[in-house]
Amino acid sequence: MQYKCETKVRVLPDHMIGWRRLRNRLLRGLAFGLLLLASSALFAQKNTIELSPLVARSSVISPMDPQTQISVALVLPLSDAIGAADLVRRLSDRKDPSYKKFLTPQEFAARYGGNAEDFAVLKAWAAANELAVVHESLARTILTVRGSVQRFQELFATQLNNYRDPDGREFYSAVSRPIVPDAIAAKVTGVIGLTNSVQKAPLAKAYKRFGENPVAPADHPEFAGTGPGGAYSASDLRSLYLIPNFGGVTPQTVAIFEQGGFYASDVAKYLQTMKLPNPPVKVIGVDGFDGKVDDNDVELEAVLDIDMAIGINPDVHKVLVYEDGVDAFPVALLDALDQVATDNNAQVLSISYGQDEYLEGDAALAAENTALTQLGAQGVTVFASAGDNGAYGDTGTEFYPARLNVIDPGSQPLLTCVGGTSLFAGAHQSFLGEVVWDDLGLGDGATGGGVSSYWAIPDYQFLVDTTRNGGSSTMRNVPDVAAVGDPETGVAVYSKINGGWIQIGGTSVSAPIWAGYTSILNAGCEYLGEARLGQLNNFAYFTLFYPPLYAVNNGTNGSAVLFGTPGYNAGFFYNNCAGNGSLEGGGFAFQVINMNWVGASGPFSIKTAEVTDSTLTVTWTKSKGAVGYVLLLGRGTDAIHRETFVTKDTKFVFTNLPTQTTGYVEVQAMPGYYSPEGFNFKTK
Numbered sequence: 001m002q003y004k005c006e007t008k009v010r011v012l013p014d015h016m017i018g019w020r021r022l023r024n025r026l027l028r029g030l031a032f033g034l035l036l037l038a039s040s041a042l043f044a045q046k047n048t049i050e051l052s053p054l055v056a057r058s059s060v061i062s063p064m065d066p067q068t069q070i071s072v073a074l075v076l077p078l079s080d081a082i083g084a085a086d087l088v089r090r091l092s093d094r095k096d097p098s099y100k101k102f103l104t105p106q107e108f109a110a111r112y113g114g115n116a117e118d119f120a121v122l123k124a125w126a127a128a129n130e131l132a133v134v135h136e137s138l139a140r141t142i143l144t145v146r147g148s149v150q151r152f153q154e155l156f157a158t159q160l161n162n163y164r165d166p167d168g169r170e171f172y173s174a175v176s177r178p179i180v181p182d183a184i185a186a187k188v189t190g191v192i193g194l195t196n197s198v199q200k201a202p203l204a205k206a207y208k209r210f211g212e213n214p215v216a217p218a219d220h221p222e223f224a225g226t227g228p229g230g231a232y233s234a235s236d237l238r239s240l241y242l243i244p245n246f247g248g249v250t251p252q253t254v255a256i257f258e259q260g261g262f263y264a265s266d267v268a269k270y271l272q273t274m275k276l277p278n279p280p281v282k283v284i285g286v287d288g289f290d291g292k293v294d295d296n297d298v299e300l301e302a303v304l305d306i307d308m309a310i311g312i313n314p315d316v317h318k319v320l321v322y323e324d325g326v327d328a329f330p331v332a333l334l335d336a337l338d339q340v341a342t343d344n345n346a347q348v349l350s351i352s353y354g355q356d357e358y359l360e361g362d363a364a365l366a367a368e369n370t371a372l373t374q375l376g377a378q379g380v381t382v383f384a385s386a387g388d389n390g391a392y393g394d395t396g397t398e399f400y401p402a403r404l405n406v407i408d409p410g411s412q413p414l415l416t417c418v419g420g421t422s423l424f425a426g427a428h429q430s431f432l433g434e435v436v437w438d439d440l441g442l443g444d445g446a447t448g449g450g451v452s453s454y455w456a457i458p459d460y461q462f463l464v465d466t467t468r469n470g471g472s473s474t475m476r477n478v479p480d481v482a483a484v485g486d487p488e489t490g491v492a493v494y495s496k497i498n499g500g501w502i503q504i505g506g507t508s509v510s511a512p513i514w515a516g517y518t519s520i521l522n523a524g525c526e527y528l529g530e531a532r533l534g535q536l537n538n539f540a541y542f543t544l545f546y547p548p549l550y551a552v553n554n555g556t557n558g559s560a561v562l563f564g565t566p567g568y569n570a571g572f573f574y575n576n577c578a579g580n581g582s583l584e585g586g587g588f589a590f591q592v593i594n595m596n597w598v599g600a601s602g603p604f605s606i607k608t609a610e611v612t613d614s615t616l617t618v619t620w621t622k623s624k625g626a627v628g629y630v631l632l633l634g635r636g637t638d639a640i641h642r643e644t645f646v647t648k649d650t651k652f653v654f655t656n657l658p659t660q661t662t663g664y665v666e667v668q669a670m671p672g673y674y675s676p677e678g679f680n681f682k683t684k
């Protein structure tokens with residue numbers, strides 16, 4: 001059967017964004033300049049370290065044991081922070097000569113690393129004061145030292161106490177602002193670890209515990225999960241989100257940050273039950289952590305993160321789990337980010353931890369941004385959760401009216417922040433739709449999202465109207481994208497110490513889902529002769545001109561009735577609940593792989609399209625210079641069920657198509673012959 005091709009042409013609207021890019025270059029340069037000046041002023045004039053705002057609102061439990069060992073990170077600036085930030089931007093600009101020419105860790109250190117003499121002074125100071133070096137960054141921006149509480153109290157002229165915050169969480173912090181020793185005061189821009197807000201910050205939210213042998217309910221009124229207990233299985237998520245199946249065409253490694261150990265047997269049981277492969281899961285201890293399992297919440301978080309990454313991409317080559325279960329959250333996160341950058345073995349990193357941005361403090365936020373700048377320069381795509389307590393963050397509802405907060409690292413501009421939705425499915429895992437996750441009235445949380453009080457609006461957010469649904473035109477808006485997070489429409493995971501099979505949610509689910517999915521996109525790009533994606537936000541916002549994400553237009557992440565302050569509302573286009581939308585794996589993959597190209601191949605044409613009851617075979621002429629092709633199959637009444645495929649042949653066979661189905665196919669030559677030919681079809 002022959003079909004006449006109906007050519008479709010897309011034109012990228014560069015004229016619409018040129019002036020915005022120019023404006024943002026100026027704003028970004030100014031922002032980094034002001035940040036460096038502010039950091040210099042802080043240490044030159046006051047020579048003190050800011051306290052956590054929680055100290056004044058928390059009760060003292062006891063002085064810390066003087067012999068307790070703690071870690072403190074000494075932070076140095078990059079030699080050219082503005083140049084490094086500009087490089088990250090240029091790496092995503094297809095018109096720039098630096099496009100996708102990612103650096104190695106050694107190249108980044110040589111070009112932008114901290115001052116070598118200052119770094120040597122810090123090391124000598126640590127040795128002279130009997131502090132053990134547990135982490136030193138290749139880029140000479142972080143030196144983490146470990147010593148007794150007593151030694152740090154003497155060196156920084158303060159007292160360290162154990163505290164309990166208004167929600168009952170325990171932490172330790174200095175009583176008064178620590179004073180930076182004169183010997184290092186002029187060298188460092190931050191000292192992190194003496195004024196902590198939380199020790200550990202996992203975000204997973206358990207909903208139902210099914211035990212060791214759950215039975216899936218015959219009738220589930222809310223959604224149609226096929227996993228243990230009726231929760232969503234890995235195959236459910238892949239079907240609902242139309243995840244492509246080419247994740248193994250080139251090897252991909254996903255890194256995951258954790259604040260403690262997990263039992264490999266829990267992951268193995270999940271994979272076996274879900275009929276998934278068992279790829280290598282390698283644990284990397286950060287700052288000497290030995291992998292001990294001593295926190296049930298962290299163990300549950302860890303197995304959830306690993307399960308989701310593999311469940312979405314069963315063909316992932318390897319999962320690297322970066323664990324630091326000893327250090328306080330700000331130090332653990334910072335050193336793990338740096339370790340991922342130094343190792344340079346992963347293409348994607350997922351972070352499902354966080355606390356309110358203002359609790360981290362300026363020094364920690366700036367230090368994380370430096371580490372994320374290096375990861376961006378090396379082409380690592382980073383995802384972080386948006387938080388699980390709605391627009392109020394961890395501490396906003398301790399006040400009335402409630403205060404609005406966003407969490408770190410989710411608000412960092414050099415990563416992709418992932419919000420949470422309620423996901424509804426029909427029979428045979430058919431997608432019914434998503435709304436904003438908001439169970440605040442039931443005590444089961446809501447997706448984080450809002451406006452940063454620290455970071456200026458990044459250039460990619462100039463591409464959309466961030467104010468349409470109540471966001472900011474001047475500050476960073478979060479989240480960027482979304483996926484399922486509602487515990488009531490949650491996923492199944494297994495953790496023996498937490499009771500067996502559990503239905504679980506939180507943006508701890510949505511972030512690793514996107515990480516696993518992006519590893520598939522990277523596999524397809526590299527298979528077709530392209531570089532990996534790097535910063536995903538440059539695609540997540542630009543593709544809004546041809547919407548390839550599921551729209552999440554209904555719901556809110558707050559309640560004025562309960563807390564006296566409204567949250568943010570969903571709505572058409574960008575919103576501070578679900579960002580640009582939820583994961584529609586087929587259409588987004590086709591757009592992103594097309595947008596990632598460099599160069600161009602020659603024209604081609606469809607030769608034949610043969611249809612049987614459940615099979616569609618398409619052949620086309622060879623495109624001169626093409627190294628491969630990407631295909632989009634759309635089917636259904638509105639062709640909204642879109643799937644993406646890659647091949648190096650000039651023939652492709654689509655199988656298992658439902659009978660009496662209409663749809664269309666587009667074939668795109670790679671690199672970038674940007675006049676895709678398409679045709680309509682109907683199975684018999």
